[in-house]
Amino acid sequence: MLSFKAGDQGAFRSLFDNYKKRIINYCYRFCGHPEVAEELAQETFLKVYKAAPRYRPKARFSTWLFKIATNVCLNEIRKPIYRNRLQSMEDEQDGVHFATAETNRFRPDDMVASRQEQQMVRRAICRLPRKQRAALLLRIDGEFSYREIGKQINCSENHVKTLIHRGRQRLRETLAAHWERKK
Amino acid sequence: MIDPCKDETFLTALMDDVLSDAEASAVHRHVAHCPQCRQKLAQLKEADAMLRGLPSMEASADFEPAFWRKVAAEQEKRERRSWARYLLSGWRPVLTGGLAAGLVAGILLLTHPGKSLSPEELFIAEHVELLNDYDVINHLDLLEQWEVLQIMEDQS
Numbered sequence: 578m579l580s581f582k583a584g585d586q587g588a589f590r591s592l593f594d595n596y597k598k599r600i601i602n603y604c605y606r607f608c609g610h611p612e613v614a615e616e617l618a619q620e621t622f623l624k625v626y627k628a629a630p631r632y633r634p635k636a637r638f639s640t641w642l643f644k645i646a647t648n649v650c651l652n653e654i655r656k657p658i659y660r661n662r663l664q665s666m667e668d669e670q671d672g673v674h675f676a677t678a679e680t681n682r683f684r685p686d687d688m689v690a691s692r693q694e695q696q697m698v699r700r701a702i703c704r705l706p707r708k709q710r711a712a713l714l715l716r717i718d719g720e721f722s723y724r725e726i727g728k729q730i731n732c733s734e735n736h737v738k739t740l741i742h743r744g745r746q747r748l749r750e751t752l753a754a755h756w757e758r759k760k
Numbered sequence: 761m762i763d764p765c766k767d768e769t770f771l772t773a774l775m776d777d778v779l780s781d782a783e784a785s786a787v788h789r790h791v792a793h794c795p796q797c798r799q800k801l802a803q804l805k806e807a808d809a810m811l812r813g814l815p816s817m818e819a820s821a822d823f824e825p826a827f828w829r830k831v832a833a834e835q836e837k838r839e840r841r842s843w844a845r846y847l848l849s850g851w852r853p854v855l856t857g858g859l860a861a862g863l864v865a866g867i868l869l870l871t872h873p874g875k876s877l878s879p880e881e882l883f884i885a886e887h888v889e890l891l892n893d894y895d896v897i898n899h900l901d902l903l904e905q906w907e908v909l910q911i912m913e914d915q916s
Binding site: 593597601602606611614618619622694702716717722741742745748753 | 768769771772773776778803804806807808810811812813814815816817818819820823824826827830831834
């Protein structure tokens with residue numbers, strides 16, 4: 578990032594290639610919609626590109642990058658249009674259409690759990706309160722420490738621990754209800 | 761006192777490996793003897809596994825081209841902004857201001873050529889011949905002297 582700040586465009590290209598997939602998947606798990614996830618990932622990298630002149634390495638680059646991605650995702654889910662998208666996404670997921678569209682974009686060997694269970698998990702994540710969602714995904718996807726997550730979402734380490742715990746609990750409760758219905 | 765029964769977040773902290781060795785040992789000992797905490801820990805691990813097991817997605821073919829188009833648009837916007845800053849910096853605003861003032865003054869002069877004459881000035885302009893005569897009358901005695909001088913000159 579410092580090389581890019583000094584004018585090396587190739588350095589940005591390198592960062593982009595290295596983090597592209599992680600950021601897209603983080604955004605996808607956050608918002609639940611593949612096309613929206615790509616837009617959010619592009620917006621994240623664009624913010625990084627614009628912020629280069631002001632960049633100061635106070636923490637790891639990935640910590641900073643995921644902080645930007647989190648803010649972009651949080652802004653997105655605040656919009657009223659997101660709730661409409663979420664509803665139509667859930668409607669699509671119940672039908673055949675989504676299954677067909679998804680097949681082309683996902684590697685077959687990743688589809689270990691049943692499609693229905695994956696859909697349940699995605700819906701459950703999208704229904705988590707914002708900060709619980711952010712804390713949990715930063716832990717799972719980003720593998721950041723509680724301290725780093727605290728800096729990314731502006732809260733104490735203790736609060737991060739509570740958010741992650743509640744997020745997992747809530748996820749578990751939603752899935753347990755689904756499994757009960759299946760029985 | 762570490763008691764996951766009272767504070768379940770210890771179970772989450774254990775899963776995330778953020779406890780000290782002493783704390784982790786205490787939680788392990790508790791879980792070994794507490795079926796409820798053992799079950800809760802298993803359920804939390806199950807939820808985590810479901811989350812980690814979600815398939816990853818690959819970027820679409822248009823992801824990169826679309827991103828670089830946005831970067832190009834951003835660079836264009838930046839260049840337009842820097843042109844505006846260039847025009848507004850240093851002596852240029854003074855020159856621009858002066859030219860603008862001159863333009864406004866020119867427009868005003870063309871549309872308003874001069875102020876109108878007062879009634880006195882108008883009277884004088886209309887009766888300038890009479891005024892010339894008045895001037896002569898005022899200096900008649902001098903003129904009379906002049907005639908005498910002329911006669912004297914002719915005679916000499």
